[in-house]
Amino acid sequence: MSTDEIMELALKLAGLKEIPEDSAIYTGGKNIRKILFGIDAGSPELLLAKQLGYDAVIAHHPVGGKAAVNSYKVFKRHIQQMVAAGIPENEAEKAVGKKLKQMEVEAHTRNYDHSVDVARLLKMPYMNIHTPLDEVGRRKMSEQINSKIRRNSTVQDVVSALKELPEFRKATTEIKIRVGNAGNPAGKAVVSHGAGTNGGYDIAKAYFNHGIGTLIYIHISPADLERIKADGKGNLIVTGHIASDSVGINPFIHELEKRDVSATTIGVVPR
Ligand SMILES: [Fe+2]
Ligand SMILES: [Fe+2]
Structure with missing residues (x-):
């Protein structure tokens, strides 16, 4: 080629x-x-x-x-x-x-x-x-979540759905619930990936203010994470940079x- x-x-x-x-x-x-x-x-x-x-x-x-x-x-x-x-x-x-x-x-x-x-x-x-490969990854992660999540699913169910992908099972990093609790209702889940880098605080805030219950980032800075936590709104799952790539x-x-x-x-x- x-x-x-x-x-x-x-x-x-x-x-x-x-x-x-x-x-x-x-x-x-x-x-x-x-x-x-x-x-x-x-x-x-x-x-x-x-x-x-x-x-x-x-x-x-x-x-x-x-x-x-x-x-x-x-x-x-x-x-x-x-x-x-x-x-x-x-x-x-x-x-x-x-x-x-x-x-x-x-x-x-x-x-x-x-x-x-x-x-x-x-x-x-x-x-x-x-971006092309991150877009492939975003779609794969979204499809995986959408095929497993029902109306009453929890944040843990979203994590478990993602963990079925072999890359997440084999990675040294773990998928972390960085904001919210495993037992919380997941609500509408969105994978935010394939746009250069993570959306930080402002983008997470916009998702949570407009009906998204669970947001998935592949990484986040500790400073942005603290600000999202302080708002006390929504669930944030962070899947790990290299595993997600x-x-x-x-x-x-x-x-x-x-x-x-x-x-x-x-x-x-x-x-
Ligand atoms: Fe990437
Ligand atoms: Fe990357």
Whole structure:
């Protein structure tokens, strides 16, 4: 496969038409049969791939070029997820605004071409696929919850439904109920993922103010968690970053293998 075909495959799995701002092909290549895939993959992994005879390196998290500088833009995807959950659009935009601006400011700090230059020197095809695979993971987690949860389900039932996914069973991290109690009624549950990063305090607050009983994040900062707790509203389940990323990555690896492309993963929780 070529790097273009690999990106196309990821977009197709996610139901996306365009490459999101946090994903990119840095150095293109063709006839790729053997991939080194890392949740994070930079210069050391590029060198390792060269030494071990891989044809390409794929990272999940954005590493360089425009994908490093513009990745904050995919945070706006929270708006469509919130609107789909019944939050008025203007409220969703308000909830996204502050963190979006902070992320844009923060993006200026990045040494965006470092590992891309290393890939060029090594002539190693190099790309990253972030939002498409997180979107695959979000859908998988949502479908899993929706297929198991009934009107009278508890927060623990949501956790148990998620734990049926092999990645969560095998991960070293555990799914945690960070706000609320296991025995609480779950109410309407929403998986908030596939929008660059977690929605922090403002987005959680908007969900809880608009009828969502249980919100699922893959990670959260301790500071945001304290603020959500202080409000005393809603249940927050945090599923674990790497385990949750793996839920979206593994189906993609499987599709590559079906196309005779083998992949060695670094950091991914196996199925
Ligand atoms: Fe991810
Ligand atoms: Fe991630």
